[in-house]
Amino acid sequence: MNYTYLTTEELSDRIKYDSRTIRNQLKDSVLIEGVHYIRPFNGRKILFIWQKIEELMLNGYDDDIPFVGGA
Structure with a gap:
């Protein structure tokens, strides 16, 4: 399967969330590294x-992916 990789800003444009919200609230609580985003070449750059x-937006969480966020 071919994947489309997006920067934080490109994802922000698509889902209409501020890029700071993606980085500070969604990343690592809703969006999980290795599932929803990667850090290519073990770098700092994040590609969604x-x-x-x-x-995830259409179907919700998969039971195989643990929920990491807090309430």
């Missing part, structure tokens, strides 16, 4: 996997 995020 559009197909995985779109699936």
Whole structure:
């Protein structure tokens, strides 16, 4: 499967959330590293996997992915 990789700003444009909200509130609580985003070449740059995020928005959480966020 071919994936579409997006920067934080590109994801922000697509889902209409501020890029700071993505970085500070969604990343690592709703969006999980290795599932919804990657850090290519073990770097600081983050690339979001559009197909995985779109699936999450449409279908909710998969039971195989633990929820890390707090209430």
